[in-house]
Amino acid sequence: MVKALEKSRRIGMNEPLLPVRKNRGNHLRRKIVLIINGCDLKSPLLWVPLTICVTISLIVSFFKIKSYSMYNTQLPQPSVTKSKYTIDQEGCRIPYLEEYSDSIKKYIFKPDPIDCVNNDHIVPEIITQTTDNKIFIDTRNHALVECWYESFWRVNPKPVNHDEQISVLILGLDSISRLNFRRQMPKTFNYLTNILDAKEMVGYNKIGDDTFTNTIAVLNGLTVDEIEQTCLNESKERRFDTCPLIWKIFNESGYITAYGEDTSHTGIFNYLRKGFFNPPTDFDYRVFNQLLEDEIGHTEKLGYKLCVGNDLKITKLFRYIKDFAITFKNQPYFGFFWSVSMSHDYLNYPNLIDDINYQLLKDLYESGALENTALFLISDHGMRYGGIRSTYQGFLEERLPMLYIFTPYWFRSKYPTAWANLITNTRRLTTPFDLHETLLDLKNLKFLQREKMRLKLYNKINNTATTSNGLSLFLPIPKERTCEMAAIPMHFCTCQIYQPLNVTSEIVVRNIANFVVNEINRLLIGYTSCAKLKLEKIISASINLVSGSNDDIFLKKTIPGYTVSLITTPGHGKFEASVSWNDGSPKLTGTISRTNLYRNQSRCISDFHLKLYCYCQSIF
Incomplete structure (x- = not known):
C-alpha cells in the first residue's frame, strides 16, 4: 500500500x-x-x-x-447510490429496477400454451393462401365450403409527394412494461437490440391511467380533457371522425394509411365509446376482425376471445401487418396496429407470443420492408392489476411502458444530429407526447436538417412557436426536465423518492385516505344506482418528494405529496391516489387509479371513467 x-x-x-x-x-x-x-x-x-x-x-x-x-430535521431519503438509477439527470431520477428482483419472482412463470384446436371449434384446413395472395380451396372437402362475398371499392390514394419520405409502422402491445417485455419476450428483445439495433427509451413514462389516455397522446398530442373539449364536442354523436389524428396528417402528404386492433368490441376508440362512423384510414382491419371474433372466435378469458378458428387471434393481425408492410414497401405508408388479447390481463402471456412476434420482425426485415420504414414497438403502461401490482417494483413498472425505436441505416447517416439526439434521449425522461412530436418530424424530414432543428429548438425554448405538450425525440431533451415540465401528472411520475409511512399511527394518512374516498363519492354524485363507498382499510402510504441529481434544491422547493393505497366497501375495490398537502389543503395530483379488476361490479352505468369506481347497489 x-x-x-x-x-x-x-x-x-x-x-x-x-x-x-x-x-x-x-x-x-x-x-x-x-x-x-x-x-x-x-x-x-x-x-x-x-x-x-x-x-x-x-x-x-x-x-x-x-x-x-x-x-437532522429533513425527511429521510432512501440509501440509493447513483449506480442504482435508471435515469440520473438534474430534473429526474428514476430508480434502477432488476428484471428478476426477489419481490416479484413468485409472480413470474411460464404459462401453459393456449390450445386453439379442439373438437368444439376445429376448422378444417381447406384453404391455402400463397405469398402472392392467391387462394386455393381443397375441393375434396367441398361440402364444408360455403362461399360469400361483398363488393367494396377503395378510394384511390392521393398523388404521391415527391419529397423524400419515410414510412412509419407502429406496433403496440397493451399493458407491457419495459422490464416485463425483456422478461417475457427475450427472443424479440434480442432481435430488436442486436440485429435491428433499435433503441430502448428507458425513461418512457406514461401520462395517464389507461390505454386511451396514453395512445391518444401519441396519435393526437392532446390530453383526454383537451380532446373532449375540441373534436368530440364538435360531433353530435361524439365520434372521432373529426379529430385530427396523426394518420390524417400523413394521408394528406400522400401516405397510404392503415389501422388495426385484435379486439374490435373493446378497441381504443370503441370501448364504451362510439368509434368512427367512416373508416378512419385507407385500410381498416376492424370490420374483418369483428367478423372473425363473432363467427369463429372462441376460448374467451376475461372478456377477450383469444382464438379464431385454429389459431391465436393475434396471429391474424400479425399476418395483416406483414402483408400490408411488404405490399407497400416501395410506397410511403403510415400503419398503426394494436394488440390487446394476449397481454392486457395476464402478466406472463406475452411469453406465448414471443416466437411469432420475433418472426414478424424477422420477416419484415429480411423482406426489405424496413429499408424505408421507421419502426416503433410501444406499449401504453405496465400491468395495472394482479399480484405484481401490489409490490413497489410493480408500482413503478406500471408507470414505465416499453418503447423501442428503429430507423433505417441511411436515415441515421443522413440525419446524424437527429439520431445522436435520440440516442442521448434514451436516458432522459420522455412521454407519449414526445413520441407524437417525433412522428410529426418523420412526416417532413426537412425538419431534421441541422439548421431547421436549431430553429425549432429555439422556438420551443422561447415559446415563439405553437405550444405543445411534447418535445420531439430528435431534439435534445433537457437534463433539467421534470415531470411537471413533461406534462406528467405527479400521480404517475416516477422521478420521486417514496418514503413509507405508518398507516396506523400517522393521522395525516387517515385524513388523506378519507379525502380520497370522499372524492370518489363526489364523482358518483347523480348516479343513484351506485352505492356510497366507505373506507375499509388503508393498505399502504408514502410521502413523496421529486427526485433529481441535485436533490438539495428539490427538497427545499417541492411541496411534499402523498400516495395512499386503500380498500373501500362495499365491493372491496382497491384504489391508489396521490395527493398534495399544502397547509392542510389536500388536492389530487392525477386520477384515482383502480388496482384490482371490477368486472361486473359497475354494470349499471356506462360512463367510461366512472366504471372504475361504481359498485352497483343491485349487487348487494
Whole structure:
C-alpha cells in the first residue's frame, strides 16, 4: 500500500486508489488518505502517532454521523447510490429496477400454451393462401365450403409527394412494461437490440391511467380533457371522425394509411365509446376482425376471445401487418396496429407470443420492408392489476411502458444530429407526447436538417412557436426536465423518492385516505344506482418528494405529496391516489387509479371513467 501511495504522488493523483463519491463513507476515507499523505511513512516511529491520529478521526466522524441522524430535521431519503438509477439527470431520477428482483419472482412463470384446436371449434384446413395472395380451396372437402362475398371499392390514394419520405409502422402491445417485455419476450428483445439495433427509451413514462389516455397522446398530442373539449364536442354523436389524428396528417402528404386492433368490441376508440362512423384510414382491419371474433372466435378469458378458428387471434393481425408492410414497401405508408388479447390481463402471456412476434420482425426485415420504414414497438403502461401490482417494483413498472425505436441505416447517416439526439434521449425522461412530436418530424424530414432543428429548438425554448405538450425525440431533451415540465401528472411520475409511512399511527394518512374516498363519492354524485363507498382499510402510504441529481434544491422547493393505497366497501375495490398537502389543503395530483379488476361490479352505468369506481347497489 505504501508503494502504491508513493507511486500515486509521483504521477500527481490527489486521492490514490479511493474513488471520490459524495457520501459519508468516502468522505471519511478521504480524511484518512490526507492524513497518510501528510506523514513520512519511511520512519517506523511515526506509525504509533499515525494509528492514534486515524483512530481519533474515526471516532470524531462516527459521532458526526450519529449527531446527523439524531438531530437532522429533513425527511429521510432512501440509501440509493447513483449506480442504482435508471435515469440520473438534474430534473429526474428514476430508480434502477432488476428484471428478476426477489419481490416479484413468485409472480413470474411460464404459462401453459393456449390450445386453439379442439373438437368444439376445429376448422378444417381447406384453404391455402400463397405469398402472392392467391387462394386455393381443397375441393375434396367441398361440402364444408360455403362461399360469400361483398363488393367494396377503395378510394384511390392521393398523388404521391415527391419529397423524400419515410414510412412509419407502429406496433403496440397493451399493458407491457419495459422490464416485463425483456422478461417475457427475450427472443424479440434480442432481435430488436442486436440485429435491428433499435433503441430502448428507458425513461418512457406514461401520462395517464389507461390505454386511451396514453395512445391518444401519441396519435393526437392532446390530453383526454383537451380532446373532449375540441373534436368530440364538435360531433353530435361524439365520434372521432373529426379529430385530427396523426394518420390524417400523413394521408394528406400522400401516405397510404392503415389501422388495426385484435379486439374490435373493446378497441381504443370503441370501448364504451362510439368509434368512427367512416373508416378512419385507407385500410381498416376492424370490420374483418369483428367478423372473425363473432363467427369463429372462441376460448374467451376475461372478456377477450383469444382464438379464431385454429389459431391465436393475434396471429391474424400479425399476418395483416406483414402483408400490408411488404405490399407497400416501395410506397410511403403510415400503419398503426394494436394488440390487446394476449397481454392486457395476464402478466406472463406475452411469453406465448414471443416466437411469432420475433418472426414478424424477422420477416419484415429480411423482406426489405424496413429499408424505408421507421419502426416503433410501444406499449401504453405496465400491468395495472394482479399480484405484481401490489409490490413497489410493480408500482413503478406500471408507470414505465416499453418503447423501442428503429430507423433505417441511411436515415441515421443522413440525419446524424437527429439520431445522436435520440440516442442521448434514451436516458432522459420522455412521454407519449414526445413520441407524437417525433412522428410529426418523420412526416417532413426537412425538419431534421441541422439548421431547421436549431430553429425549432429555439422556438420551443422561447415559446415563439405553437405550444405543445411534447418535445420531439430528435431534439435534445433537457437534463433539467421534470415531470411537471413533461406534462406528467405527479400521480404517475416516477422521478420521486417514496418514503413509507405508518398507516396506523400517522393521522395525516387517515385524513388523506378519507379525502380520497370522499372524492370518489363526489364523482358518483347523480348516479343513484351506485352505492356510497366507505373506507375499509388503508393498505399502504408514502410521502413523496421529486427526485433529481441535485436533490438539495428539490427538497427545499417541492411541496411534499402523498400516495395512499386503500380498500373501500362495499365491493372491496382497491384504489391508489396521490395527493398534495399544502397547509392542510389536500388536492389530487392525477386520477384515482383502480388496482384490482371490477368486472361486473359497475354494470349499471356506462360512463367510461366512472366504471372504475361504481359498485352497483343491485349487487348487494
